[in-house]
Amino acid sequence: MRFANFVETIDVGMPLSVVYNAWTTYDSWPDFMKKAEHAKFNEDDGTAEMKGQVFWSHRSWEATIVQQVPDDHIVWRSTGEKGHLDGAVSFHPLGDRLTRMVIVVEYHPQGFFEKTGNIWRAVGRRLRLELKHFVRHVMTEVILDPDSVEGWRGEIRDEEIVRTHDEVVEEEQAEEEQAEEEPEDSSEEDAPDDEAPAEAEAEAEEEPVEEDEDEPEDEGEAVEEDEDEPEDEGEAVEEEPVEEDEDEPEDEGEASEEEEQSEERPRTRRKARSR
Structure with a gap:
């Protein structure tokens, strides 16, 4: 057909x-x-x-x-x-x-x-x-x-x-009522979750502050140690050259006196022989 x-x-x-x-x-x-x-x-x-x-x-x-x-x-x-x-x-x-x-x-x-x-x-x-x-x-x-x-x-x-028609209408009304109640319940449940991250953030902010305060102290101590080291080195450097400089001229002076004496001795010997 x-x-x-x-x-x-x-x-x-x-x-x-x-x-x-x-x-x-x-x-x-x-x-x-x-x-x-x-x-x-x-x-x-x-x-x-x-x-x-x-x-x-x-x-x-x-x-x-x-x-x-x-x-x-x-x-x-x-x-x-x-x-x-x-x-x-x-x-x-x-x-x-x-x-x-x-x-x-x-x-x-x-x-x-x-x-x-x-x-x-x-x-x-x-x-x-x-x-x-x-x-x-x-x-x-x-x-x-x-x-x-x-x-x-x-x-x-x-x-x-x-x-039936009545069953569907009742189910739809129940779903609408549940959908209206869900936002309120969800907002109450979300409140503690929001507070927890806030507390975690506050703790996270406090911890780095303590670390920052301790670190400068360690650095300060290190700086002081570094300042002390140059003093020791400076003393060592100053003492050694001073001793060497003082000794060397003394040795040179003594050597010059001995040389003069050695030169005078042969002269006296020559005078004695001439006599």
């Missing part, structure tokens, strides 16, 4: 959870979608009954949600006498107040009107138009009081409800 595939992307200027809640308020679709005449969602089994207008005729579908994860994606299958729609929609946060929706729809037509409309891609144009109606609804009505739009936040896996 041939089918038509449609992929549409649209951005909504509201937070992710608000857009998701507005989309999953299935019963209100006929209020803003032009061709949706009736919509009813059964929370007990995750099915929906849809009725819409196709050209001049009216068609009904029964949709079953195969998988639904809050604030993430929804996948559904449907059946109908004159064709049906299967598809998926996913939600992607682009910012604090901007959400992108990606819709993929497979249209399986049955009947003369459906096949004729499929030739002209009428379903694709209708899908784009209904998405614009949804954006207008969110940006003009939901934006005024976003908390009043609750939607259906249950979780479905393999066509079975694993978490």
Whole structure:
């Protein structure tokens, strides 16, 4: 069986959870979608009954949600006498107040009107138009009081409800309360840790001060020792040359006197011989 595939992307200027809640308020679709005449969602089994207008005729579908994860994606299958729609929609946060929706729809037509409309891609144009109606609804009505739009936040896996709407809401509220309490607890726990480094820094600052005070004393003693050494060396140097200088001239004087005496002795001997 041939089918038509449609992929549409649209951005909504509201937070992710608000857009998701507005989309999953299935019963209100006929209020803003032009061709949706009736919509009813059964929370007990995750099915929906849809009725819409196709050209001049009216068609009904029964949709079953195969998988639904809050604030993430929804996948559904449907059946109908004159064709049906299967598809998926996913939600992607682009910012604090901007959400992108990606819709993929497979249209399986049955009947003369459906096949004729499929030739002209009428379903694709209708899908784009209904998405614009949804954006207008969110940006003009939901934006005024976003908390009043609750939607259906249950979780479905393999066509079975694993978490009901109330269970998911309670879990989300508990997580929000815990997230609000965590900063206070963490700040109290961090206080002792901050004091410990401060004490360590104070001790580290005191230790180097003591070392700096001791070091100069050692250096001063070393300097004094160095000053004493030159005195000893100076004394040694002064005594040795003084003794040598004094002795040398004395020796020279004595030597000169002996030489004179030796010269006088031969003269006296010569005079005696001459006599």
